[in-house]
Every structure is written in structure tokens, then in C-alpha cells.
Amino acid sequence: MLHVAVARRAFRRYSTYRAATVAGIFTNSVFGIIYSFAYLALWRQNPDAGGYDAADAVTYVWLGQALLMTVALWGGGTTDDLAERIRNGDVAIDLYRPVGLVGWYLAGDLGRALYHFLTRGLAPTVIGIVLFDISLPPSPTAALGFLLSIPLAVTVSFALRFLVASTAFWLLDATGARILSGALALFFSGMALPLVLFPGWLGTLAEALPFSAMIQVPNDIWLGRHTGLELGSALAFQAGWALALLATCGLVLRLATRKVVVQGG
Amino acid sequence: MPLIDVAGLERTFVVRRRAGFMRRSKSVVRAVQDLTFSIEAGEMVGYIGPNGAGKSTTIKMLTGILVPTSGELRVAGLEPSRQRTDLARRIGVVFGQRTTLWWDLPLRDSFELLQKIYRVPDQRFRENLDRFVELLDLGDQLDTPVRQLSLGQRMRGDITAALLHDPEILYLDEPTIGLDVVSKGRLREFLRALNAERGTTLLLTTHDLQDIEALCDRVIVIDHGTSVYDGTLAGLHAQGGSTRTLVVDLVDTGPPIDVPGAEVRKVEGPRQWLSFPADASAAPLVAAVASAYDVADLSIQEPDIEDVIRELYSHGA
Numbered sequence: 001m002l003h004v005a006v007a008r009r010a011f012r013r014y015s016t017y018r019a020a021t022v023a024g025i026f027t028n029s030v031f032g033i034i035y036s037f038a039y040l041a042l043w044r045q046n047p048d049a050g051g052y053d054a055a056d057a058v059t060y061v062w063l064g065q066a067l068l069m070t071v072a073l074w075g076g077g078t079t080d081d082l083a084e085r086i087r088n089g090d091v092a093i094d095l096y097r098p099v100g101l102v103g104w105y106l107a108g109d110l111g112r113a114l115y116h117f118l119t120r121g122l123a124p125t126v127i128g129i130v131l132f133d134i135s136l137p138p139s140p141t142a143a144l145g146f147l148l149s150i151p152l153a154v155t156v157s158f159a160l161r162f163l164v165a166s167t168a169f170w171l172l173d174a175t176g177a178r179i180l181s182g183a184l185a186l187f188f189s190g191m192a193l194p195l196v197l198f199p200g201w202l203g204t205l206a207e208a209l210p211f212s213a214m215i216q217v218p219n220d221i222w223l224g225r226h227t228g229l230e231l232g233s234a235l236a237f238q239a240g241w242a243l244a245l246l247a248t249c250g251l252v253l254r255l256a257t258r259k260v261v262v263q264g265g
Numbered sequence: 266m267p268l269i270d271v272a273g274l275e276r277t278f279v280v281r282r283r284a285g286f287m288r289r290s291k292s293v294v295r296a297v298q299d300l301t302f303s304i305e306a307g308e309m310v311g312y313i314g315p316n317g318a319g320k321s322t323t324i325k326m327l328t329g330i331l332v333p334t335s336g337e338l339r340v341a342g343l344e345p346s347r348q349r350t351d352l353a354r355r356i357g358v359v360f361g362q363r364t365t366l367w368w369d370l371p372l373r374d375s376f377e378l379l380q381k382i383y384r385v386p387d388q389r390f391r392e393n394l395d396r397f398v399e400l401l402d403l404g405d406q407l408d409t410p411v412r413q414l415s416l417g418q419r420m421r422g423d424i425t426a427a428l429l430h431d432p433e434i435l436y437l438d439e440p441t442i443g444l445d446v447v448s449k450g451r452l453r454e455f456l457r458a459l460n461a462e463r464g465t466t467l468l469l470t471t472h473d474l475q476d477i478e479a480l481c482d483r484v485i486v487i488d489h490g491t492s493v494y495d496g497t498l499a500g501l502h503a504q505g506g507s508t509r510t511l512v513v514d515l516v517d518t519g520p521p522i523d524v525p526g527a528e529v530r531k532v533e534g535p536r537q538w539l540s541f542p543a544d545a546s547a548a549p550l551v552a553a554v555a556s557a558y559d560v561a562d563l564s565i566q567e568p569d570i571e572d573v574i575r576e577l578y579s580h581g582a
Contacts, residue, residue, distance in 0.1 A: 002381040009378070013369055093365050095330040098353035099382050257346070258332045 006104060007111030010078060014115045021119050028065040028124040035061040036132050050196030055135045056223050057194075062128030063219045064191050066121040070113050070150065071157040071214045073191060074182045078108040079161035083178070086168040095257070102249045106158055113154040138224035145231050149218040152238035156213040159245030160185070166249070169256040190216030210241040266342065267303035268434065268466055269327065274300040274336035276322055276490075296322040297490040300336070306433065309460050309467040311481035311498075313474075315578055319490040320470045324436055327468075328358060341433060354383060357427030361439035364419060365426050366411040372422050373407045376429060383430035390429060397425040400455055417448040424455070428465075435459075437469045441476055453479045474574065488578055502543035504577070507568035511539040511547065513554055514562040524553040535561070543568050 015021075036058045043054040052060065069076065082105055085091040094101055128134050137143040164181045168174040186192050188211035195206045195216045206212060217234050220226055226234040276297040284290040297319040304310055314320050325331035326338060329345030329352050338345060343352045358365075366375040380390045398404050401421040406414060414422060420440065427435060437456075441449045457480060459465050469476060477484055477498065484501055486494035494501055513522060514536050521529040527541040527550055541550055547565055554560060 002378075005378060005381055009367075009370070009374075016369075090363055092325070092330060093358075093360070093363055095349070096328055096353060096356075096358045096365075097382055098350045100350075257330055 002099065003103060003107035006107040007114070010108035010111030011115045014112050024069060024120050025123045028068065028120060029127045032062050032065040032124055032128050033131065035065075036128075050194055051225075052194065052196065052223075055133050058128075058132045059134045059223060060194055060219050062125055062132070062134055063222055064215055065124045065128070066117075067150075067153065067215055067218060068191065069120040070117040071153050072109070072113070072116070072161065073157060073185050073189060073214060075161060075178055077112055077158060077161060078105045079158065079165045081105075081108075082162065083165035083168050083174040086165065087173055100250070101253055102162065102246060105162065106155065106246070109158045110151060110154060113151070117150065135223070137222050139227075141227070141231065142221060142224045145221045145226070145235065146218055149221050149235060149238060152235065152242055153214045153218050155242040156210050156238060156245060157185075159242060159249055160210065162249045163245070163252060166252045166256060185211050185214070188212065189214040190219065194219075210245060213238040213241050266339075268306040268308075268341055269302075269304040269468070270337070270339040271303065271323075271327075272301050272337040274323070274326065274338055275334045276319075276326060276331065277334045295490050297326070297333075299491050300487070302485055302492055302495055304466065304468065306466055307460070307464045308483060309456075309481045310469065311477035311484040312468055312470045312487065313472075313477065313484060313574065314487035318487045320487060321438065322490075323487070324358075324438060324468075324470065328352070328356060328436065354430060355433050357430070357432035357435045359423050359427045359435065359437045359440050361420070361437075361442035364411065364423055366419065366422055368412045369410060371408045371410050372403065372414070375411060375422070376426060379426055379429055385430050389431070393429050393431070394425070397428060400458070401425060401451075416443050417445065420444060420448070420452070424452070428459070431463070432465065434466045434468065437467065437471075439471055439473075440469070441471065441473050449473070449475070456480055486574065486577055493577060499544065501577075502568055502573055504573075507543045507573045508540040509543050509545075509547065509568055510566040511541060511550060511554070512564045512566060513537045513539060513558070513560060516559040516561050519558070522554060522558060524550065524557065526550055526553075 039057040039061055040054060043049060043052070043057050047054065049057070067073075072079075082091070082101075085094065091101075094104065097104075125134075137146060160181065164177045165174050167177040171177065188195075188206050188209050190206075190212060191214075195203060195212055197203075198206050207216065217238055221231060221234055274297055275295065278294045278296055280292050280294050281289045282292065300319070300323065312320055312323070322331065326333050327340055327345060329340075329347075329349035332346040340352060341355050343355075345352050365379075366372065367378070370378070376394060379385075385393070398407065401424065403418070403421055403425065406418050406422070411419060411422065424440070440456075441452060444452065453476065456467060460467055467480065469481060471477065482497060484494065484496070484498055485492055486501070494504055496504075510530070511527065515522075516535065518535050521532055522537055522539060524539075526545060527539040529537055530540050531538040539550075539554075541547070551563060554563070
């Protein structure tokens with residue numbers, strides 16, 4: 001299986017950056033601690049904000065830290081390689097191969113995500129459990145649902161990052177688009193603040209956008225806020241966005257080869 | 266039906282330029298226009314032209330990663346841009362300036378990944394790998410990460426990578442760029458053998474005309490996006506009006522040699538230089554000289570192809 005081999009290779013490749021992993025775990029933990037105290041202060045004022053209790057809120061913080069790098073919310077996935085290869089023209093080589101570009105980079109990104117989940121996901125969570133009162137999934141179903149929702153979250157994030165990287169076909173460099181999308185992702189994924197705290201139509205909008213599939217949805221599944229049929233529809237929400245966005249990636253790629261130059265001779 | 270069939274091919278790009286504050290001017294650049302040629306299976310064709318002539322654009326269209334603006338294009342019976350994936354299994358591409366190998370992987374792992382990409386059966390993969398590793402002398406490098414290979418080693422790795430799936434057509438883009446003389450020679454020899462043994466069709470773009478002279482019976486010269494010459498290397502000489510030189514060493518110093526079909530360019534003691542058209546046979550000329558003069562030695566200098574092509578480019582411009 002080619003895509004399994006690609007995923008395994010990506011896993012191995014990222015695992016060679018040990019120092020970066022350790023530094024990342026440290027950073028995630030520090031931010032986890034800071035945010036936890038901030039949230040605890042907030043929930044002391046308003047003990048039922050967004051329907052979360054204080055334990056839920058702190059749990060939400062640490063899950064966010066665990067997922068941040070796993071889904072590569074701000075980049076750092078294989079889509080960074082893609083953007084660079086479009087910029088310097090090496091993408092031509094990818095296109096010469098009898099393999100779809102989207103599937104190729106997705107497989108690599110899932111391999112990377114697994115590595116980041118096992119290191120930058122698990123390690124800060126353990127630290128969070130030791131230092132704070134974190135609630136575990138209330139049922140085996142919730143735990144299983146959470147595990148299922150992660151690859152979906154990664155796929156949604158991947159597809160969004162792929163689209164951002166693809167702008168390099170037209171803009172020659174994807175940096176600007178990446179900064180913009182990073183800001184949107186920070187806000188609308190629920191990373192900065194749980195979307196349940198957003199008022200009115202802004203909350204409704206935020207929960208409907210694909211960004212919420214990256215952090216808010218997996219976190220709510222862990223917290224047991226989606227049960228039964230609702231758990232199914234939460235996963236379907238992620239899967240739906242994943243499929244729609246992947247299809248868009250394929251479309252954009254076709255457009256790129258039709259309209260633009262692959263850079264460099 | 267020819268393996269590669271190109272008729273009236275055109276590709277334009279729209280270029281936007283800043284023409285003042287917030288104003289943009291649009292202009293259409295024709296990278297390739299009215300390009301027509303066909304290549305039969307088993308040919309070795311040199312595709313040459315100055316920088317920016319449209320060589321890479323053509324190759325990108327032939328491989329299907331760029332869609333033509335208009336014109337007919339068939340490679341191995343397929344329409345490249347629509348059937349890119351099917352076509353990719355049947356072609357190999359080698360860039361002198363890029364690598365298809367993975368920097369962080371040992372050469373062997375790159376090859377194994379390519380085996381999966383092209384779904385090469387195990388048996389065939391091992392046969393090919395053994396053969397190319399032996400011919401290209403890569404045995405000691407198989408376990409070295411690509412980033413640690415020398416340019417020559419990497420190039421040989423890239424050639425192997427492009428051939429593992431037995432492509433019918435091999436596109437080579439500046440394959441000898443940056444290589445030393447020995448490596449260049451070895452690479453050319455390998456490509457010749459590949460063509461002879463497997464009948465692989467080669468399309469070679471290069472600025473090194475020795476590549477062409479060593480490998481290609483046929484050259485297509487492209488300039489400003491269109492073909493300005495398509496034929497044999499010898500014919501290119503004739504077209505460029507180039508001449509060959511007969512160097513005659515007479516036994517004694519004498520007056521300039523006077524024979525039909527040639528004229529004396531230079532006299533230096535007993536040695537004289539006679540030029541004659543490159544497409545004319547040297548045999549009657551040599552006979553005429555030998556019968557009328559006392560000749561100590563003779564040699565023929567071939568024209569410099571670079572001069573010929575430079576001539577052709579300047580006519581096109």
C-alpha cells in the first residue's frame with residue numbers, strides 16, 4: 001500500500017526532530033498552565049459559561065493544546081512542503097507521478113499527525129492531568145468517538161491548509177494567505193476561546209464553519225456533550241467538511257494546471 | 266501511428282504587469298506557437314533551443330502537467346493533460362536540476378517508494394534495480410541518504426528512478442548539467458545502450474551539444490516557441506551553411522591547391538586548409554587532391570555544431 005508507506009515515512013521523518021518535539025511539548029504545557037489559570041478565573045466569575053463547568057473548561061484548554069500540533073492548526077504539516085515545492089517549482093515532479101497529489105500529501109500529513117498526537121498530544125495531556133483537575137471522557141463511546149474525530153479533524157485541517165498552499169500557484173508565495181487563514185483558524189476553531197461562548201449568530205456561524213471541526217468538535221465529544229445520535233452527527237459534520245474540502249482541493253489543483261505556470265524551467 | 270504526435274500546438278500565458286499605481290497592463294505571451302512534429306518509437310531526439318525558447322513548456326505539455334491553449338497533442342495514443350496519470354506510468358522524466366528522490370531517505374528507500382508508486386511487480390523491480398545499479402555503478406550508494414550523494418551519484422540515482430517502471434519514453438532535461446567529463450561520457454553510453462537494448466524513446470533537451478552529437482540522430486531546434494529546424498544533425502550543418510575543412514600536408518611547400526568544389530582558406534608552409542560544403546562528400550575531393558599533388562597527410566575537421574546553431578538562432582531572431 002503506497003499511502004501507508006507514505007504515512008509511515010512521514011511519521012519517521014518527523015520523529016527525527018527530537019529537540020523540536022521536546023521544545024514543543026514544553027511550550028504546549030506552559031500555555032496550558034497559563035490558559036488554565038485564566039479560564040479558572042473566568043469560570044469563577046461565571047461558573048456555567050457556555051454550559052461548561054470549571055473542570056470542563058480546564059479540560060478544554062489541555063485538549064486544545066494537545067490538538068494544536070496534531071491538526072497542525074497553524075501549519076507545520078506536509079502542506080508546508082507543498083507550498084515550498086510550488087514556490088520553487090519542484091511540484092512539477094509530484095505532478096509527473098501517477099499518484100494524486102491530494103492523497104499523497106494527505107497520507108503524509110496523517111502520518112505526521114499520528115506522531116504529533118503521540119508526542120505533542122499525549123505528553124501535555126499527562127502534565128495537565130497531574131497539575132489540574134481534568135475530566136476524562138464520561139463513557140467508552142465518548143472516548144472512541146474522540147479517537148475517531150481526530151483523523152477527521154486532521155483531514156479538515158489538512159484540506160484547508162492544502163487550499164492555502166495552493167494559492168502559491170497564483171500568488172507565487174503562500175505566506176500571506178497562511179497568515180490570514182491562521183488567524184481565522186485560531187478564532188473559529190475554538191482554539192482561542194470555546195465557540196460555545198460566542199454570542200448569538202456569531203456562535204451559530206462559528207459552529208457551522210469547517211474550522212470548528214478541528215478543535216471544538218473533538219473537545220465536545222471528549223467532554224461527552226455529544227451522545228447517541230448527536231455523536232454520529234458531530235462526526236458526520238467533520239466527515240462532510242473533510243470530503244467537501246478534499247473535493248475542492250482536487251478542483252483547485254485541476255484549475256492550477258489549466259491556468260498557471262508551474263514555476264521554473 | 267507515431268509515439269509522440271504534436272500538431273499546431275500553442276500555449277499562451279497572460280502576464281500582468283504593474284503599469285503605475287493600481288494599474289495593471291495585461292499582455293499575452295506565446296510560449297509555444299504552431300509547433301508541429303512527430304516522433305516514432307525508438308528514436309533519440311535532441312530538443313534544443315536558447316533559454317526561454319519554449320522547451321520546458323513543451324515538455325510540460327507532453328507530460329500532461331500543463332494544458333495546451335490549442336492544438337493537437339498525443340503521446341502513446343493518450344491525451345496527456347486528460348490522461349496524465351495513465352501516461353505517467355509509461356514515461357520517465359529526468360531533470361538535471363531537480364531530483365525525484367527524497368532527500369532524507371537512503372537511495373534504496375526512494376526506489377522502493379517509487380516501486381509502490383508505479384506498481385512495479387517485485388520480480389521486475391529487482392531485475393531492473395540490479396541491472397541499473399550495476400550499469401550505473403551505484404552499488405555502494407544504495408544505503409546512503411540522497412542528501413549525502415555527489416551530483417553525479419544523485420544524477421545516476423535519478424536516472425535509475427526514472428527507469429524502474431520500464432517507461433516507453435524518457436524525457437531528459439539537461440541531464441548532464443554540472444557533471445564532469447567522465448560522468449557525462451558514462452551517462453551518454455548508458456543512454457545509448459538503453460535505447461539499443463530496450464528501444465526506449467529518448468527526448469533530450471540540453472545546452473551541451475556534445476550530448477546531442479553523441480546520442481541523437483535527429484534534432485528539433487525550437488526558437489520563439491516554434492520549430493525552426495527538424496532533421497538530421499548532418500542536415501543541420503547544411504542548413505546552417507556550414508563547411509568542413511580538409512587539412513592537406515603537402516610534401517613540399519607550393520602554391521595554393523586548385524581543385525573544384527573547395528577553396529583554400531589558409532596556407533602555412535606545406536600545410537593548407539581547404540573548406541568545402543558540409544553536406545558534400547569528402548571522397549572525390551580527397552581523390553582530386555591526391556591525384557594532382559604530392560600529399561604527405563590528410564585530415565578532415567568537422568564543423569562546430571555550436572556555430573551552426575548560433576547561426577540558426579540569429580536568423581530566427
